[in-house]
Amino acid sequence: MQLFFQENITPPLIKLEPDESKHLTRVLRKKQGDPVSITNGKGELFECVILEADQKKTILKVLHSATVPKDTFHIHLAIAPTKSPDRMEWMVEKITEIGFHELTLLETMNSERSFLKTDRLEKKIISACKQSLKFRIPELNPIQKLENLIGSKKYDDFEKFIAYVDENHDHHLMDLAKPNGNYLVLIGPEGDFDPKEIEEAIARGFNPISLGKSRLRTETAGLTAVQILQVLNR
Template sequence: MQLFFHQNIQDSTFHLDMEESKHLIKVLRKQQGDRVNFTDGKGCLFECTIIDPNPRKASIQIDQRLYTPDDDFYIHLAISPTKNSERMEWMVEKLTEIGVHEITFMESEYSERSKLKLDRLEKKIIAACKQSLKTRVPKLNPVTPMVDLVQDKKFDDYQRFIAYVDKENDQHLFEKIEKDRAYLILIGPEGDFSQQELQLAFDHLFHPCSLGKSRLRSETAGVAAVHTIQLVNNLQNL
């Protein structure tokens, strides 16, 4: 199955912009009457038919709407962006495929970057949703100071973790997760968190956790954390 994305699907028919129309009609050579599948990124899958294969403004008719229920858990990853933007693009792509619900880029003491091209990252996320047949687009937040995240009361009901490298921090995230919860996990830069930042997190009831014995790159740690939480919550289905 091929999955296409259109953000605002409200009526029984809708039109694609020039870029999407050209891709669908000229590149993929779709014709009038062909069946295509769309998502709005909000949990809906639309089974559709092309009614006008105009390469500048293709018209699509909705035949059936299907809804994907929310997960019983919610993964929010907060991570310090790396200096290399391509590594961040790779990360958001893989996180989307694995199944993250929200990503916040976090400014910490040793952060390597404070500005990101969020529009480019959004495109990577949407492309990953289409490739992995996901009908929900993860929420992407701009760079936020760590202190604001740690002190935000909206996370009081979340199970909160901070992952860092220390020989005394040897309990793996896998062992600490409670199923069917909302989670917030903090991943620092490759210089890791400062002692002051760790203490701030502990003071606000964040649980220390390890992601294994290896020292991971930040983006690898983010992927490992999300995969671990997904694994624990889906063990009964394996």
């Protein structure tokens, strides 16, 4: 299956946006009568057939639609952007392929970057969803201060974790997290969280965790956390 994405879909006819039309007809050389699978990123899958194949305005007819069930768990990764945008974009692509639900970029005391173009990350997410056949687009939140996130009551019913470098603690995420939960995992910047930030997070109910014996880069730690929670809920 090759999956296409369009946010606004109104059956029974779908007029594809120019970028998707061009990819469908020029790159993949699809023509009238060919089947096409498309999602609105909200869990709905539409099986269609091409009525008119045009690089600028391909028109599809919906033959069948279905709603894909939501996961029984929710992975929210809150992470400080890396100094290199490329490394963050790589992580976003990979965690999308593996499967996550929400991403918040953090501004911390040791952050080396307090701004990142989220439009590029959104494009990476959509492309990775299409490639890995995901029918729900994860939520990408604006960057916010760590103190505001950990103080939010929105996550009171979440299992909350903070990962940081500490050779003395061995509480692994796999051992502490429970299946079918809502998870919020904090990953610090390349200089790690400030001790005061760690202390405040723990005071607000975040459990300190290890992601293994190796010292990981920020983006590798984010990827590892998502993978662990996916394996836990396999």
